[in-house]
Amino acid sequence: MARTPAPGTRDTILTAAAGLFYEHGVRAVGMAQVVEVAGCGKNLLYRHFPSKASLAAAYLALVRQERDRSCTEALRWAAGPESQLTALVLEIADMVRRPRYRGCAFRNYLTEFPGEDDEPARVAKAYLADTRAEVDRLVAECGGDTLLADRIWLIVNGLYAGPPSQAQVAVDWVTELVGSRTPPPD
Amino acid sequence: MARTPAPGTRDTILTAAAGLFYEHGVRAVGMAQVVEVAGCGKNLLYRHFPSKASLAAAYLALVRQERDRSCTEALRWAAGPESQLTALVLEIADMVRRPRYRGCAFRNYLTEFPGEDDEPARVAKAYLADTRAEVDRLVAECGGDTLLADRIWLIVNGLYAGPPSQAQVAVDWVTELVGSRTPPPD
DNA sequence: GTCTATAGAAGGATAGAC
């Protein structure tokens, strides 16, 4: 046999690309830069990801995977749909407050490539649609109407865009909105 | 005799660039494309705008000029700070509902060029800071606290990002928020 | 020797700037 292929090469490349793409934007980062940070040759990069679009799609898929895991974990300890809704917003707020937060990766991609319908754009749109659907589901579960769902989605969108100092305002507001739906017993 | 310079050349170029930049993003549009749409020569473009960054800055300055004019017009007929606040949000909502709306030009630029501090970035940041300051001012004028200002800013940010179908929700919500501050006389 | 890795040049297109 010949030289054994390194096992984690794909992950190494993808991790390097993800960091660069998120920090500087997909358009601003060249494939040569990815190769340099990943510490591999161009040949290997193109063997794992046949194009920059496929690499960008894998980057967004990775971010989605991390976010899904993080949200699932956050919702695990919430009792009912009300506290799940609050936990969901709190999870986003925690992300916004992270030191190297640079906006929502999916919204950023759609802003960088407006009107595009390639694979990464579809990944991004799917994430946004699914998240919105989950908000709708949770609101419906706790007896809220579409107005409440629209309002929470408005807050979520503002939370992603706004400064980190606004994060707590969003969390408290959503808590208040869904909390007022369940009048305290007695 | 030398050829007389056309009077509206700068505006023609800037209008063409503005349309392209807003529709496709600044990074995606090349100077050649601007020249093609403007119908002028490249040398003329570089005589008016010595670099792409300066053209982008002029584009954002033009957008700001239009927005300032539009907001001033919207606030003209509003009686007190409460209705001015509502009028401000309604003006943004009208923009969001326009058929070719593609997001906030300033936020889009900052997303396309993260971490940059060139002239267009400064124009964009100044607009956002000024708008936020105006919201703060109006909220303070009608006796609201910083929490109300933060909440309205959250809605405004969500309004810019969200789908046009959310626009009315934002307008109604802000109307309700500032309206509840002025209990009806009698 | 054979296979896979990296490094880097080459191709072709397109960018910004003059």
Added chain:
DNA sequence: GTCTATCCTTCTATAGAC
């Protein structure tokens, strides 16, 4: 129009592990 630089992508050359 031209010039230079850089983009993504492909390919060649070479070194290293089996």
